[in-house]
Amino acid sequence: MPAPDTPRDTILGTIRRAVATVRDETAARAAVEQRLAAPPRNLIPARGQVPPPQQVELFQRMATLVAATVEPVAEPGRVPHAVADYLSAHNLPARVRVAPDAALQAIPWDRRPTLEVGFGPARADDPVCVTAALAGVAETGSLLLASGADHAAPLAFLPHTHLVVLSAADIVGVYEEAWDRLRRRQADRGLGMPRAVTLVTGPSRTADIEQTSLLHAHGPGRLHIILVGPPAHGAEPLHG
Amino acid sequence: MPVDAKSPRVGLMVTCLVDLMRPAxxxxTVRLLEQAGCTVVVPEQTCCGQPAWNSGERAAAADLAKAMIRAFADCDYVVAPSGSCAGMVRLHYPELFKDDPEWGPKAHHLARRTxxxxSFLVDVLGVERVEARYDGHVTYHDSCSGLRELGVKEQPRRLLAGVEGLRLTELPEAEVCCGFGGTFCVKYPEISAKMVSDKAAAVAATGADTLLAGDMGCLMNMAGRLHRLGSPVAVRHVAEILAGELSAPPIGGGKS
Amino acid sequence: MIPASHAFKERARAAMADPDLTRALTKFKTGFPLKRAQAVAALPEFEALRDEGKRIKDHALAHLDLYLERFEAKVTAAGGQVHWARTPAEARAAILSICRAAGARMVTKGKSMVSEEVGLNAALEEAGLEVVETDLGEYIIQIRKEAPSHIIAPALHLSKEQVAEDFRRVHTHLDPARSLSEPSDLLTEARVLLREKFLAADVGITGANFLIAETGSTVIVTNEGNGDLTQSLPRVHVVLTSIEKVVPTLEDASTLLRLLARSATGQELSTYTTFSTGPRRPDDLDGPEQFHVVLLDNGRSALLGTEMQEALRCIRCGACMNHCPVYHAVGGHAYGWVYPGPIGAVIDPALIGLEEARHLPNASTFCGRCESVCPVRIPLPRLMRLWREKEAAARLSPGPQRWGLGLWAFLARRPGLYRLTTRLGMGLLGTMGGRRGRFRYLPLAGGWTGARDFPAPTGRTFQDLYRESQRARP
Structure with missing residues (x-):
């Protein structure tokens, strides 16, 4: 047998020699297979493990703590007004780039005719982008975004203002529930992990100069979450 | 060997720094232990071996540890007026002999009793209060080994709270190292000096007239810096205050 | 990066004489620990999560070969490519050839300590590429031609005035009348300049905080969003990372993420946590055409199966240096290599050799504060002590230190001689200390007496006095 000489062989060979002495090979392989096939949950903090209405409250509280703003609206028909009013309140042009997400496309944008809505990926000069979120995670007020045919990652990074339309029914308590949703959705579509999956927790920030915390580093300086639907009952998830 | 709950036989591990620098x-310590009902013995001893252990001199550390293990073999408990030396015995002796079938069990046996x-007075003997008086405004530095290796934090404060006339102001950053670090202070004197200067400034900020701690190394370091700065703060080991043993002048404070 | 750790003492001395650095460190040493303490207090399970974090990383390391193989298979299945690199040179060569094949001229970079470790920027620039660091702190030190002084706060050592001066020097387009006096002015200037770079880059290079075997994902966490722009906009995304970063599943990564930001900056979670898996898919609206992962070993695999393996649990949060009184005194540059502070003192000797890095595990008081905050419970003082054992065995430490300790150990092993010698010695010192009770100077103890008096012993040893008092007892 020729001596192992690719970097891959050398590295894996060194690792194997080191770990092989302290493990049973068959058991080790079985343990790995099992963990990957059915990922066990580790200790999950109690904070996010609360009933759905409290998850929505927790989500709002945590998102607000990291300088996001949250605006509840009763139903999807109110979203165009919420968007237009937000833009005008912040002296922003009435023009938004919107992710071509089915739920966002279903919103009756024409209820605010003055609002210019363009669907598609972000362009460098888009001041405001609107995206959906696969889930909101209550424990840290985070939003789960996934790239694909209906969302482009830069929509959440290029604009100065990022608006997110999130159904209250899509709020989950903890990260693990968000992964379950993501896995289910991808399996339903016959897909693996999306190219880019991001948990967004508040607007962009930096403290690299004299430890002074500043918003609006490279990503959006504003993150505004439009929360659709009453939390307790009746709300349809925008995303299964 | 059953422990006589009323009068346990306690070996005093005096520590080399106390032995050489500050017998008071x-x-x-003897007085505090006897007041609490212990029978105190002081076997002949030198050094617990920590300087060697921390310098990577395992063989020397093992020799010194064996001598300690032998010296204290017949004590119910072993008590040191130092979190650092007690930590050496409790945590590091077992580590030092972890592959030694003869000394490993002996090291564990000593570790459990040390x-x-x-911490011994409060946690083991349940002492609530000592009879002592100190008319002074004190602050307290938590020495690192005692604090983080042994969880010594509330015990000295609880005992000090019972000392008549004593007022305690907490030291800002009390849990930050004073810069002694055993051989560290001679290997990296300038860094050590910066650390102890910060500590001296924190002490000054309390307005206290007395600085206490539970380890001679830290105390000598802090006293040395305070004196160099011309500070009037008196520096003493906490045991001196708790025992009312004030016959010696404060550390580095000259002869009265 | 060329190590300068052998000059630790000189670098530390220079650092302590730098008023800007001292001011920065004074703010740093209370600010970061306070934020961490608040985050920890807000999560009752934090201590239990540290146990979980340790358990997860121990499991991953014990099965490292299997998880790396699965990770590679998943990356490949997603359309990406894994490149293995034993050495920094192999990592540089792999990335250079990716850049060349892509016909790249400009490279943007997200923050990566492994990139510092392999000296990537210099290699790419030498090959004619424009390389732009996009993390604000990394950008600042790049234009200063410095190394990071902290693994998560690279420009920690600088004042805003220094940054303004650098911007004026390098950004020649700047109107002299424009104010750069506030951090926000500096941020705006950097953001506008770097945006053009994000949009123009051909290749984006990031590091990774974790690799996930289950999905073949690489994970980065940032607050600025620069990492996402770096990896989403260019045609090629290269992840430069190291082998010990792999964890089994999304669940495992989630547990470690609960520890990471809280330990690092005291945030509940960093602003952006992004899981990248392969290149752009056929139906995707965006994303790079190529996705490469370069897996560096550089001495890490040799730590497996040794007592030093525990250091490989590190998730690079920086909590150990945030809480280290020695780091607080001297800052990160004194350490002379990529990883400063307690974790640097443990891994640097493994990566650059003990002879070069011998000061680092010695420059610790073993106060234990690092271990008490490490999210994956690395016994940092113990591992530093193990390096000291190796150093002692190799006789690398200076002679006088060894002789002094050797003499002490010699005496302490001989109780009779010890008693006699210490009796004489303390008697002499006690007499010499005189009424003052302390020394301003002691021969052979200049280190001590340089900045502090040496308290004189009271004259007689406790053991002598105690025996005497026992004899006097009735």
Missing amino acids: VGFA HELT
Whole structure:
């Protein structure tokens, strides 16, 4: 047998020699297979493990703590007004780039005719982008975004203002529930992990100069979450 | 060997620094233990071996540890007026002999019986209060080994709270190292000096007239810096205050 | 990066004489620990999560070969490519050839300590590429031609005035009348300049905080969003990372993420946590055409199966240096290599050799504060002590230190001689200390007496006095 000489062989060979002495090979392989096939949950903090209405409250509280703003609206028909009013309140042009997400496309944008809505990926000069979120995670007020045919990652990074339309029914308590949703959705579509999956927790920030915390580093300086639907009952998830 | 709950036989591990530099701390410790009903013995001893252990000199550390293990073999408990030396015995002796079938069990046996002084008084003997008086405004530095290796934090404060006339102001950053670090202070004197200067500034900020701690190394370091700065703060081992053993002048404070 | 750790003492001395650095460190040493303490207090399970974090990383390391193989298979299945690199040179060569094949001229970079470790920027620039760091702190030190002084706060050592001066020097387009006096002015200037770079880059290079075997994902966490722009906009995304970063599943990564930001900056979670898996898919609206992962070993695999393996649990949060009184005194540059502070003192000797890095595990008081905050419970003082054992065995430490300790150990092993010698010695010192009770100077103890008096012993040893008092007892 020729001596192992690719970097891959050398590295894996060194690792194997080191770990092989302290493990049973068959058991080790079985343990790995099992963990990957059915990922066990580790200790999950109690904070996010609360009933759905409290998850929505927790989500709002945590998102607000990291300088996001949250605006509840009763139903999807109110979203165009919420968007237009937000833009005008912040002296922003009435023009938004919107992710071509089915739920966002279903919103009756024409209820605010003055609002210019363009669907598609972000362009460098888009001041405001609107995206959906696969889930909101209550424990840290985070939003789960996934790239694909209906969302482009830069929509959440290029604009100065990022608006997110999130159904209250899509709020989950903890990260693990968000992964379950993501896995289910991808399996339903016959897909693996999306190219880019991001948990967004508040607007962009930096403290690299004299430890002074500043918003609006490279990503959006504003993150505004439009929360659709009453939390307790009746709300349809925008995303299964 | 059953422990006589009323009068356990306690070996005093005096520590080399107390032995050589400040016998008053040893006598204060004996007094506190006897007041609490212990029968105190002081086997002949040198050094617990920590400087060697921390310098990577495992063989020397093992020799010194074996001598300690032998010296204290017949004690119910072993008590040191130092979190650092007690930590060496409790945590590092077992580590030192972890592959040694003969000395490993002996090291564990000693480790289980060994305690830092204030922790022994409060946690083991259940002492609530000592009879002592100190008319002074004190602050307290938590020495690192005692604090983080042995969990010594509340015990000295609880005992000090019972000292008549004593007022305690907490030291800002009390849990930050004073810069002694055993051989560190001679290997990296300038860094050590910066650390102890910060500590001296924190002490000054409290307005206290007395600085206490539970380890001679830290105390000598802090006293040395305070004196160099011309500070009037008196520096003493906490045992001296708890035992009312004030016959010696404060550390580095000259002869009265 | 060329190590300068052998000059630790000189670098530390220079650092302590730098008023800007001292001011920065004074703010740093209370600010970061306070934020961490608040985050920890807000999560009752934090201590239990540290146990979980340790358990997860121990499991991953014990099965490292299997998880790396699965990770590679998943990356490949997603359309990406894994490149293995034993050495920094192999990592540089792999990335250079990716850049060349892509016909790249400009490279943007997200923050990566492994990139510092392999000296990537210099290699790419030498090959004619424009390389732009996009993390604000990394950008600042790049234009200063410095190394990071902290693994998560690279420009920690600088004042805003220094940054303004650098911007004026390098950004020649700047109107002299424009104010750069506030951090926000500096941020705006950097953001506008770097945006053009994000949009123009051909290749984006990031590091990774974790690799996930289950999905073949690489994970980065940032607050600025620069990492996402770096990896989403260019045609090629290269992840430069190291082998010990792999964890089994999304669940495992989630547990470690609960520890990471809280330990690092005291945030509940960093602003952006992004899981990248392969290149752009056929139906995707965006994303790079190529996705490469370069897996560096550089001495890490040799730590497996040794007592030093525990250091490989590190998730690079920086909590150990945030809480280290020695780091607080001297800052990160004194350490002379990529990883400063307690974790640097443990891994640097493994990566650059003990002879070069011998000061680092010695420059610790073993106060234990690092271990008490490490999210994956690395016994940092113990591992530093193990390096000291190796150093002692190799006789690398200075002679006088060894002789002093050797003499002490010699005496302490001989109780009779010890008693006699210490009796004489303390008697002499006690007499010499006189009424003052302390020394301003002691021969052979200049280190001590340089900045502090040496308290004189009271004259007689406790053991002598105690025996005497026992004899006097009735």
